[in-house]
Every structure is written in C-alpha cells, then in structure tokens.
Amino acid sequence: MRGSSIACASGCAYFPFAVPGYDLWLKTDSALARKMLSRIKECFGQNHFENWMHRMSFEDDSLEHMMQTAAASAAYNILFIERSAKGLSPAREWKEEGWPGLSNDERQMMEFRLSSRATVIEVQRVLDHQAMECVDVLDPERGSFIVLDRSTASQVVRYTRLLAWLTHYRYFSRIENNGVEIMDNIFDDFLMETKKRLMKETVKSPTITQKECLSQNFGFFCGLAQKMAKKRSLMMLRKMDLYDCKAVYRLLVPTEEILRVLEKEPDFKKENGPSFDQKPIPGAQYYSWLRRGRSKAIEKKMNSAFHSDDEPFGVGILGFVVLCPDRMIIGSFSKLKYRFAKKIAKQYFKGMILLQGEKIVDLAKQMAEKKEPLEAEHQDRKQLESMLASQSYERTYKKFPDEPIPMLGGKTPREASRDPLMHASLVELMKIHIKGIDKQKKEKGVEFSLNALLDELNLPELK
DSSP states (O other): OBTTTBOOOTTOTTOTTSGGGHHHHHHHHHHHHHHHHHHHHHHHOHHHHHHHHHHHOOOOSOHHHHHHHHHHHHHHIIIIIOOOTTSOOHHHHHHHTTOTTOOHHHHHHHHHHTTOEEEEEEEEEEOSSSEEEEEETTOGGGOOEEEEOHHHHTTOOTTOEEEEEEEEOSSOEEEOSOOEEOOGGGHHHHHHHHHHHHHHHHHHOTTOOHHHHHHHTHHHHHHHHHHHHHHHHHHHHHHSOOEEEEEEEEESSOHHHHHHHHHHSTTEEEESSOOTTOOOOTTOEEEEEESOGGGGGGGGGSOGGGOOOOGGGOOOEEEEEEEOSSEEEEEESSHHHHHHHHHHHHHHTTTTEEEEEEEEEEHHHHHHHTOOOOGGGOOOHHHHHHHHTOSOHHHHHHHGGGSOOGGGTTOOHHHHHTOGGGHHHHHHHHHHHHHHHHHHHHHHOOOOOOHHHHHHTTOGGGO
C-alpha cells in the first residue's frame, strides 16, 4: 500500500503526502474529518465536543470563520491533546486499536497528526498559488519548510505571521485549522502574553509546552490577537492627522484675477475635473495644491522622508482648490496642511477673497468608531487608503538609509548595517517594510522593489 508498504517518492502524483498529490490529500482530509467527528461523538458525546467548541470560540468579524476555527480546534484538542487515565491521547488509543474504520491513507494522515500542535509560523515567501516557504517561530531550529494551503497562499505576503495548528507530513506541511494573522505592531506583546499564560499553566501542568499551551487555549489566543490588533489600530487612528477640511471663500474680484494667481504660482496645478470624490460643480475649475513655491515651507514641519525635492518623482500634495463662478473652496485631508493652506491663501489672494465658512470632519475618529460619514461628507475608504499610500516610494527609500530609526535605537539603517550586533534588529525592521510594500502590490497593484536597498544594507537574504 502506498506510503506504508510502498515507499513513494516526493514527485509521486498518486501519493497524498507529496506535493503533486495534494488534491488527493484534500480528498482524504475531507473524508477523514467526518470520521474524526464521528469518533469524538461516539467516545465522548456531543456535549463534550460542544463544551470544547465554546472554549475555542472568540470574537471575530466573520462568524463563519470563527465557527470553523472553533470546531476544528475543538476536535484536535479532544483527539490529540487530552489524556486518558492511561496517559494516552484518544488518537493514540485509536491507533492501539488499529485505526478501525480508516483507510490506508487516512491511517497515515492520523499518524502525522499525532504531533499536530498550534504554533506561530512566518511566511518567508509565497512560491505559487498553493505553496509557501515558512519557518516556525517557536521552533526556529527546524529551518524552513513548505506549507500547502491554497486559501492562505492567495491572501498572504512575505513575512506574514500566522497563529495556526500545523502538521508536518512526509513532503510538505499543512495549516490544519483556520487561524489568525498576528500583526507586526503587536507581535512582541503577543508573544509576551503567550509566555505569561504558559507560566500560569505550568503551575497545574509542570510539563506543558508552549505549543500545548497555545493549542489548549487556541480560541483565547485567536481572540487576543484580534483584540490587540484592533486596540492598536484605534490608538493609531486617534493619533492620525486625518481630517476632511474645507474653507469656502466669497470672491471679491472677478474670477479672472483669481485665475491669474492660480496660473502664475507653481503651487497650483490645473486638473481636468474633481478629485478625492468631490462632487462636480457646474462651471467650476479644479486645481491640485502642491508642496512647491511658497507651500514647500510646510515640509519643515514634516518628516524629511516625505519632502518633495526630487521633482522627477512627483511633488507632494498640500490640498486642492475649486474655483466656482461665485466662490472658491480650498481643502485638505490634514489639519496641519489645511491651516498652512489658509495662511498661504491670505498671501496669494490678499484682498481678493473673504472667508464665509469652514467645515472640519475627523475622518480618523469616524474610522475608529466605524461610523459611516454623512452622504455629503462621504469618502470612499479605499480612496482614502490609496491616498495615504500614494507617497512616492522612490523618494522615501532614497532618504531611508540615513534616517534615524527608533526601532534601531536611534541609529540609521546604514549605521546598523555596519554593526553585527544590530543585524537582527535591522532584519526585523526591513521585514516590516517588505511586508508593507508586498501588501500594496497585492491590494493596489503598486510596482516597487526594495532589492537595491537590501543590497545597500547588506541584507541579500531578504531578497
């Protein structure tokens, strides 16, 4: 029989535990899942399974995702983690009986799953539509291995970290139960919480391992990762200078005089129509307000990575101007930029305009509280995200090697690249940047590579 009495090669398309036979693995897994649940209900009853499901439940935006994760984790805990009076897991007792009711492929699948545990994996690279090269964060000595999972491979990018149950099969590994992504901005705190929980568990079970602790508390840790990420996102949103600011001015002179200023000064660029979801206004003319001319002075108050002195790569945006037959509107998506724009407007249009009113909407607060803006104030979220991500990568990463970075203890990436003691911190920093850019590629089609910068910082292993 294949895999047991017959040794199957890694390229065998008829072996479920070889990459070419992955569709056979999926078919075997589907049939075995039903038999695993039947075994649990037969030996332990429905109530025992439902109690474990309740324990594995957690708050999630998708009820279906949570229920599937809780059910699978409950089954794995009952079969592979619980212990009988003889000190064996129910799965090992099933094995001692000779795996009754299972086919040859199903018996082999259960043999591999005996050591299945929850862990944290990091995707090193996505190889194709179903394969990812990964490492186990909690078992770094194992080195890299191939994980097959079509759903996950279609969604993740390099250096994504996932909390999930993992089984190592003959020629590949597999994420067995749905898990959750652990965001970069909570990763260290999350690992610290897992260690704290492990210390508490060792009081009751001195021999418990970190992976067993994660497995037995999988629902709790999935929920914890979600809550920590949301809390951190809310904190970041509340600190963001993200506002929809508009000022309406009455014209004191003919529009031709206003137009002469708009056409003369380098700060203003004529556009064919409205941008940023502005509603068209009959007879209106539209301008982007760029950070050049007098407006470039605002960059003294901004991070130097976002300065716009490299004209070939484009110029940063200050805001916009809408010139109507009877009024002029200036706007920005930042209070800092908006106040600056009003100040410059007084200089450029002195004696030509008179402020009639203004409106400032806290977009970050709306996003944090998940409140939909009123229709008149509506901003498409994807448009906003695209706008926030629209800064030129070329300019940013040209200056990046010589910018002091808090994560590097105030050193610049270039300085850190020359210090062997800073290598690990520099690697972690660049993983975050690579992951961010890869997400932009996946979600918005941004084409950019950090390979030249990685060469400059002597980090070829991240290419």
